[in-house]
Amino acid sequence: MGKQNVIEVENLTKSFGDFTAVDSISFEVKQGEIFGFLGANGAGKTTAMKMLIGISKPTSGNASVAGFDVYHHTEDIKKNIGYMSQKFALYDDLTVKENITFFGGIYGLSRPIIKEKTIELIEELNLGDVANQLVGSLPLGWKQKISFSVALLHNPKVIFLDEPTGGVDPITRRQFWEMIYKTANEGTTVFVTTHYMDESEYCDRVSIMVDGKIEALDTPKNLKSQFNVSNMNDVFLKLARG
């Protein structure tokens, strides 16, 4: 009766030589859920995420994303997910429209659909005046919102967000999260990594990775009462300091 799992991970492991970056992690993410994947730098989050988006092969264990296996069907996975990272999202020397057209083409959308989506996106984000401006000239907050929308052009089942809100002002950050809420409400699953602990509170459930293992996995509310603290930052501190 419940929603189906869009991501299923079982004992997923990734080792580099004798260093184990991801140590037998297991979890599931339901459709329409906002799942927060937290952990300090070097804890293994990025490595784990790379396996889920199909660009890194696991050493052992199983995982499936949008129903496709991460070992054998990475191409299908890539077709059915969206990806946005803080480090790279859009081409600074292309205009907003050119970026949309390019990524739409990469996702295999037909020209009429790309046209339609372009108009939709520009209207929704109020970019009428800057549609033909180079993305590099836009403020960081706008770039983030545009790249989020671009990652959703092909209506993927899951969208992976890698540290999406670094550095922007609090208002823009919240506007971005409102976009995430809307997307989740429409049925897209959102898998987000962040090191802003206060943002983890927006998630339905969070997992915290420490040294390659998942040390906590629950709703923010439950974690806070479990560790007897009032915010997620303190949950993390308690976990990290042991």
Next chain:
Amino acid sequence: MGIQVQHISKSFKNVQALSDISFDVKNGELFGLIGPDGAGKTTLFRILTTLLIANEGSATVAAFDVINNYKDIRKNVGYMPSKFSLYQDLTVEENLSFFATIFGTTVEENYELIKDIYIQIEPFKGRRAKDLSGGMKQKLALCCALIHKPKVLFLDEPTTGVDPVSRKEFWEMLKRLQQKGITMLVSTPYMDEAALCDRIALIQDGKILQIDTPQEIVKHYPKTIFNVQADNMYQLIIYLKEFEYQYSVYPFGEFVHYSDHRNGFEINELKAYLETKGLKNVIIQKTAATIEDTFMELAK
């Protein structure tokens, strides 16, 4: 003494990075410059450390003018730029030695000042800076900035990108340093760190929104804030925004911070409204305004 900034403005090509910035930092104060990326924090730091010249206005650091007496400032301040520039291929020891030497002193001379910080990275003193974790780099960069016993310390986003445990430890170290009489100007995008400063300046888009102590600054928020919770966060936000008397609606973790236009406003009225819209488990409670609420209000 300390730092004095008067009507500083700075623009690059056609971007106005700073507009009419004025504030001062008293001797021995721990002053926080709070704002997001692009607010102008780094530009301001570079002007005060004499790396850039402002288009308008004047400033003094430790009573030296930033333009005319830049050489004196460069001898007497400690500067930790964002992404803490260290020599990646030198070891911890070598980095510290180098900075001591170019300031004409030795590591031993001012060791007392950095002792508490250095013992945490001393076990790794033979390790190259590029192989250190974020938290350790941070500590090393702080030591290098302090090794010549500067009068004023400039720390530009020292905690960005560093794990929460190291962040907390770093601020504890700053508090201890303050007791040794060093004036400190720290910039950070983290609002929770603002609470640890003596006084803070909120900055956005090159303009200062407000300057005060952390405790006083939240009093600048003009309304009462309520934590509102319901079973569907997305719908809650939408309905609250549609509510005709809403003044501000912002998600804050598991709650939404809501404030109303009217002065005397009845919680039950709002609750009833939300329940008619179909939301369940509606909880509304008064709460204190945070620095972040104040920031967003002033930035509007």
Next chain:
Amino acid sequence: MKRFLGFIKKEFYHIFRDKRSLFILFGMPVVQILLFGFAITNEINNVDIAILDHSKDVATKEIINKISASKYFSVQLVVNEAAIEKAFQKGKIKAVINFEKNFNEKLVRENKAIVQVITDATEPNTANTIVGYTNAILQNYLHEINKDKIAPYLISTESHMIYNQELKSVFMFVPGVMTIILMLVSAIMTSISITREKELGTMEILLVSPLKPFQVIVGKVVPYILLSMINATVIILLSIFIFGVPVRGSLFLLGFESMLFILSALALGILISTISDSQQTAMMISMMGLMLPTILLSGFIFPITSMPLPLQVISNIIPAKWFVIILKGIMLKGVGIGFLWKETIILCGMTLFFVGLSIKKYKIRLE
């Protein structure tokens, strides 16, 4: 297919919107073709030669006229025996054409006379060409006067290569290659050193310190002096023992001049460093702006005198040109500072100029 085309379209956007890639695509080839086209030449033009005329008779005057009139040669002086050695050492002339006594008489009576061509073979190709062209002029003269003769006259040429009797091209190459290697290694190394600090962000902390600009600049040059001198020594040893290139002059002078040249190259590198924002730019300028002109215009492969005037003028500002002269002078001609003082002073001046300009251009602020 559509994805593929979409991707290609994007790549075009990137290329056309990046000024630097446009320059590489279109600007550089044009510059290079012009440079190569004009500089690379095996012909000789206006080579400075001298004439030694022991006969001063009808025949020699006629031949000398032809030589002066030709565009290949520029007759500098009409010397006497004693001055030949010095003239070669000073580099004023590249060849001496020597007519024996009683030239015309010998032609008339014995049907045979000898012309001796003494050439500076430190540029073996040029030396050969000079002999060849001289021969051509002589044959031309003979052709004219032999028209109505039953028994034709004969002029034979004796060629005498000095400094490099076996015409070993390695004698030409080694000084040149040494120059290029030292120039490139020194300049590239220092050109990225300041820009690296800028890129890594450590420049900021160096600036906010009591360090003075000249301390930074000189401090960055000093380590490389030592290393480059080791380089130079290795090259010289290899040349001597493997290729048999002689060092006929003073080793001490050779060492001193090498160090001077290294300094000028290091200073040039530092100058590039102060004006470049990124290591990539610095390396590009070093390679394109230094390597190409150094190879083409230093005169070690292609004689400078054969190039069009603008290029000859430009070659004067290339430190390598002066060092090649110095190297050849010391190694192959065996001359001392007395003959090379001019080139030495020029190198000193260039070095000081580069260092001074670097200190001036060194930004004490970030803007």
